[in-house]
Amino acid sequence: MVIVEEKYDFSAKAKKNLIITIGIGIFLTILGIVSMSMGGHHEEVAHEGGHAFSWINRLGVDIWINNIYFTGIAIVGVFFFALQYAAQAGWSVGIKRIPLAFGSWLPISGIVMLVSFFVFGHDIFHWTHHDLYNTSSHEFDSIINAKKGYFFWPLVDHPSIPVFFIARMLFFFGLWYYLFTKLRKLAFQEDLEGGTVPWYNMRKLSAVFLVIFAITSSIAAWDWVMSIDTHWFSTMFGWYVFASWWVTTLALITFITIYLKEKGLLSIVNENHLHDIGKFVFAFSVFWAYIWFSQFLLIYYANIPEESIYFVERWNNDQYGIIFFVNLFLNFVLPFLLLMPRDAKRHTAILKIVIPIVIFGHWIDFYLMITPGTLKENGGYGLVEFGTMLIYGGAFLYVALNSLSKAPLFAKKDPMLDESLHHHVQ
Amino acid sequence: MSNTKFILGVYEDEDILLNAIRSIRTAGVKIHEVYSPFPVHGIDDVLGYKRSKLSIVAFLFGLLGTSLALIMQIGMMGIDWPMIIGGKDFIPYPSFVPVIFELTVLLAAYGMCFTFFIVSDLKPWAKPRIFDLRITDDKHVMAIDLDQNKIDVAKIDQILKDNGASEVNQKNFDED
Numbered sequence: 001m002v003i004v005e006e007k008y009d010f011s012a013k014a015k016k017n018l019i020i021t022i023g024i025g026i027f028l029t030i031l032g033i034v035s036m037s038m039g040g041h042h043e044e045v046a047h048e049g050g051h052a053f054s055w056i057n058r059l060g061v062d063i064w065i066n067n068i069y070f071t072g073i074a075i076v077g078v079f080f081f082a083l084q085y086a087a088q089a090g091w092s093v094g095i096k097r098i099p100l101a102f103g104s105w106l107p108i109s110g111i112v113m114l115v116s117f118f119v120f121g122h123d124i125f126h127w128t129h130h131d132l133y134n135t136s137s138h139e140f141d142s143i144i145n146a147k148k149g150y151f152f153w154p155l156v157d158h159p160s161i162p163v164f165f166i167a168r169m170l171f172f173f174g175l176w177y178y179l180f181t182k183l184r185k186l187a188f189q190e191d192l193e194g195g196t197v198p199w200y201n202m203r204k205l206s207a208v209f210l211v212i213f214a215i216t217s218s219i220a221a222w223d224w225v226m227s228i229d230t231h232w233f234s235t236m237f238g239w240y241v242f243a244s245w246w247v248t249t250l251a252l253i254t255f256i257t258i259y260l261k262e263k264g265l266l267s268i269v270n271e272n273h274l275h276d277i278g279k280f281v282f283a284f285s286v287f288w289a290y291i292w293f294s295q296f297l298l299i300y301y302a303n304i305p306e307e308s309i310y311f312v313e314r315w316n317n318d319q320y321g322i323i324f325f326v327n328l329f330l331n332f333v334l335p336f337l338l339l340m341p342r343d344a345k346r347h348t349a350i351l352k353i354v355i356p357i358v359i360f361g362h363w364i365d366f367y368l369m370i371t372p373g374t375l376k377e378n379g380g381y382g383l384v385e386f387g388t389m390l391i392y393g394g395a396f397l398y399v400a401l402n403s404l405s406k407a408p409l410f411a412k413k414d415p416m417l418d419e420s421l422h423h424h425v426q
Numbered sequence: 427m428s429n430t431k432f433i434l435g436v437y438e439d440e441d442i443l444l445n446a447i448r449s450i451r452t453a454g455v456k457i458h459e460v461y462s463p464f465p466v467h468g469i470d471d472v473l474g475y476k477r478s479k480l481s482i483v484a485f486l487f488g489l490l491g492t493s494l495a496l497i498m499q500i501g502m503m504g505i506d507w508p509m510i511i512g513g514k515d516f517i518p519y520p521s522f523v524p525v526i527f528e529l530t531v532l533l534a535a536y537g538m539c540f541t542f543f544i545v546s547d548l549k550p551w552a553k554p555r556i557f558d559l560r561i562t563d564d565k566h567v568m569a570i571d572l573d574q575n576k577i578d579v580a581k582i583d584q585i586l587k588d589n590g591a592s593e594v595n596q597k598n599f600d601e602d
Contacts, residue, residue: 341481
């Protein structure tokens with residue numbers, strides 16, 4: 001078999017489609033905002049924070065959901081890439097540059113996240129309200145006050161700007177982006193030089209990245225998601241968020257692999273490789289369910305009020321109760337049953353149905369992590385949610401595909417290429 | 427008492443073996459079984475084996491496990507001796523999940539295992555046919571059942587030799 005270098009051509013048509021998607025997203029978001037602010041007077045009930053609910057809160061929360069969701073896909077894409085080297089995996093040569101391209105979203109996502117924290121921070125994070133730390137105020141909250149060092153250090157005595165929180169955010173994005181660019185540079189060096197030197201360098205760097213990722217991704221999950229429900233905590237949370245990100249990324253890799261295969265590219269990827277990545281989606285959907293359930297069961301069984309409030313807000317609730325079960329159905333039951341047969345993973349017909357469901361399902365998972373704690377009874381699902389999702393999705397794919405088109409789709413001189421060509425799954 | 431005669435082609439290398447299987451099958455000789463000291467990739471396709479249905483058996487046994495776990499727990503906790511535990515319902519489904527999971531895995535694994543034993547005729551008192559001791563060491567052995575082939579012995583010998591067999595032996599089994 002003659003191996004030809006392949007490049008993805010990010011055509012004007014594909015660009016146009018993505019820009020139209022973003023346009024529809026903006027249109028739907030504005031439509032949603034208009035309909036909310038027109039008929040929304042009865043919704044303006046003062047809630048705990050002391051100020052009225054408006055469409056700005058909801059927009060802020062939706063933007064935050066997408067920030068978390070797409071940042072996760074970007075960094076876990078790099079994680080997948082690093083994992084292939086650390087595990088000395090040979091089968092994935094043809095596809096491993098797809099997740100690497102996701103990492104290009106990191107700088108944008110970092111900036112957007114920082115800006116949206118300053119703009120919408122008060123709507124999203126209850127702990128940003130200064131009265132909570134003022135002993136003379138009737139809003140004083142001794143539990144949150146005890147946690148203030150985690151957010152405001154070194155300004156613990158006068159909690160005004162959450163320095164430690166912002167510093168962590170900047171540090172994580174900076175570190176991730178730095179390691180991503182280093183890995184990317186080494187990956188392209190492989191194209192030019194070949195041999196095993198870039199491969200060994202990459203393995204070393206990957207191992208470092210994996211350790212850093214394990215710690216930072218978990219802390220990021222506490223910071224950006226778990227701190228919304230400031231009183232509540234779960235020791236499973238870092239894992240839970242990671243599991244959700246990981247399945248989404250695997251599903252998106254599969255999706256783009258199928259897309260590229262249908263364009264006639266990726267000639268070295270055959271049904272054996274598709275089978276393996278399909279197995280990944282299947283297995284980690286089960287893993288996600290396992291993590292989800294491990295967090296849920298202990299809280300359900302122990303039934304301690306400060307813990308079970310988290311599920312009272314989500315399950316025993318008219319608004320979110322349905323989504324609570326939809327989440328489990330889309331992310332566990334469907335992929336578990338549909339992806340179980342061997343042929344479902346080797347041919348694209350069923351994958352094409354299940355993969356978009358899983359990608360959408362995990363967006364709902366993040367919606368359920370963030371919305372009930374921020375918007376409470378004012379939350380909902382409608383045009384704004386769908387619109388912001390389209391904007392972010394379109395922009396993310398634009399950046400990722402653009403980055404993918406900049407370099408060959410796989411390294412022709414990858415030392416593992418031969419193993420990948422002979423990859424055979426029973 | 428039945429007497430079964432086999433012709434054995436001994437091969438040194440798995441690539442030669444795979445090619446040999448291909449051309450021997452096209453020559454119209456039926457292969458009884460091929461024994462090798464390690465798994466040879468692609469040998470199932472070359473031998474024309476159909477995919478095993480064992481995974482379906484596993485799924486059905488798993489389903490049986492799920493149902494048994496549900497029936498057992500609903501019967502015990504909900505019908506036979508209802509008790510209030512931690513203020514939960516008499517039939518608290520989330521609490522049942524660990525047991526459902528364990529029984530599903532247990533029955534799927536055991537069901538698959540014992541089905542495999544039965545289908546493969548593996549039992550403690552079974553007398554295995556040992557074609558050649560070297561299949562546990564460094565040789566691949568292709569067994570051809572003479573009852574299944576109408577071609578005469580000398581010709582099969584020749585076909586095996588032509589396709590790279592390092593030696594060709596005969597083996598008889600006298601079995602009850």
